[in-house]
Amino acid sequence: MFQHDRLNNELTFWQKVKELDYILLISIFLLSILSLFVMYSTDGGEILFHTKSHFSKLVVFFPLMILIAFCNIRWWHNLSYLFYIAVILLLVYVSFFGIKSSGSRRWMDLYLFNLQPSELMKIAIILCLAKYYHRVKIENVNSVTSIITVITIILIPIIMVLSQPDLGTSILIASSGLIVLWLGGVKIKYFIYSFIVFLISLPFVISFLKPYQKLRILTFLDPDRDPLGAGYQIIQSKIAIGSGGLEGKGFLKGTQSYLDFLPEKHTDFIFTLFSEEFGFIGSVGLLVLYSIIIIRILRIGAISRSNFSRLFCFGFAFAIFIYIVVNLSMVLGLLPIVGSPLPIMSYGGSSMLATMIGFGIVLSAKINHKQMIA
Template sequence: MFQHDRLNNEITLFQKIKNLDYILLISVILLSVLSVFVMYSTDGGEILFHTKNHFVKLAVFFPLMIFVAFFNIKFWHNFSYIIYFIVILLLIYVSFFGLKSSGSQRWMDLYLFVLQPSELMKIAIIMCLAKYFHRIKIENVNSFTSITIVLSIIIIPIIFVIAQPDLGTSILIALSGLIILWLGGMKIKYFIYSFITFLISLPFIISFLKPYQKLRILTFLDPDRDPLGAGYQIIQSKIAIGSGGLNGKGFLKGTQSYLDFLPEKHTDFIFTLFSEEFGFIGSVGLLILYSIIIFRIIRIGAISRSNFARLFCFGYAFAIFIYIVVNLSMVLGLLPIVGSPLPIMSYGGSSMLATMIGFGIVLSAKINHKQMIA
């Protein structure tokens, strides 16, 4: 048995390459190529700042994804707590010495690029909780000690992220953590109690929101209350998406985008530009591509013998799903604007870095799917 385990851990480079999930890999490549063309469109059909930077980041982070994948899944299990605490330290550093922009203090200058640690926390919290639930016995999952520990793991980074302030990212981090709690076996009654408590506390929570956050909620409820101010962005987004029709206006022919009616079209509202140019059919095609990626991640989790790999893959698949749903709901006016980028498609180095690291760990789980972790 020990000889079998030892051989199972010794995977050659050729075997690692052979064991990669090529459907997932090709889907990520297609999404990356598509994102470059869409970024090219945001620059008005020229290779300018956003297109160059987006391409360079893809050229760096895609090989990084492969590099991460070639590490044994046991490595990521062993260092999950350390990675979580490192990101916590980065959040603390940003709180005191971070770069400020538009009233927020979320970034740190690494000279080569600007890093937003809260994006890395989206991955770190899944890793940390996956490791915690990897060994814990099912009968101890719902104990007071266990619930206190896992809630602390979730709440601590949320406090730092909210203070930046970045309510949208803190909500996404919380949702990523909560899905691991559910997958780990926490009783549904605790989620129901928490939801009821949240609803009761909602007026109290709203009173602590910053003025611009309250304005976003009011704008979501009635965008026409300030059509040339707070409601302008979401109104123009709806117009652009609707004007795309069935087939779209064509590549580089989006009038809302090219006439600069649409702000932030290269970041959170990238889907609006895409939908205007490629229409309903193109939008469905993009969603199918995302669905294939999510399905492959779930499948890798399903075949993994390691509970850590299973929890991470299922948790990460849910996280990607939530990022997409929140972004699309935001640009369609179904949710308030919360600053949620569309994975890989949106411009942003930190978001892309975190996404590629997540894909790398998923691929590591696929390469080592037969391996057990004690």
């Protein structure tokens, strides 16, 4: 085993190239190209700010993903805790010195773009817990000490992100963490108990929400109560998606988008614009592309000999699935608006950076899928 592990560490460049998952890589590339066309549409069929910015981020982050893929997966295993701590420190920095916008302090100025550390935490939490469960013995997974440790790891960033305030991202971070807990072998009864406690405490939780967050919940329950105010976005989103029909209105021909009836069409509501222009068929095609990506990530996890690689791949695949479901449910009015970007498609450097780092680690797991990690 040690001989095989030693040889696996000595893969040449071309051996690594051969071991790449090209179906996953091509799917990510196609999604990136598609996102550029959709961003071009949000700019009204011109190469303006959002298109240029999205393109420049793809030019930087896609090669970064490839670079990460060629790093040995053991390297990410060794740095998992450090990466988690580094993102925690960035969240602390943002709390005191971050850029404040629309009542929230979530970003730090990196000159090239504004970094939102909470997006990186979506990857850091999976890495950290994957390493923890890689190390912990199976008989200790459900011990009180283990449960308290992992709950603390999850709660620290959630509390910090909630204080920004950013309820949507904190929910997604919690989801990513809970997925790895489940994959790590935590008994289902603990999830049931936690859910019961959550339901009991829900009235108290709601009382601590910001006024705009409470308004989002009320709007979700009845968008027509304020059709020109709080309910405007979701009403226009439904109209745009419904007007797309089976085949859509055609590229650059979305009336809801081009007549500026649809706010935030380049970020959280990017699927609405896409659905209006490409219709039901185009929307299904996009979901098929996402499905291929998720299935390939799950396959890489399944063939990995390392428990760390398996946990990260499965956790990241489920996280991507949740991000997609939350975003689509939000624009369809099935969930309150919580500010969840659609992976790669939505405009935003931090979200794209975090997603590309995740894809890079998955590809690294594929290249090193025969390697054991002690």
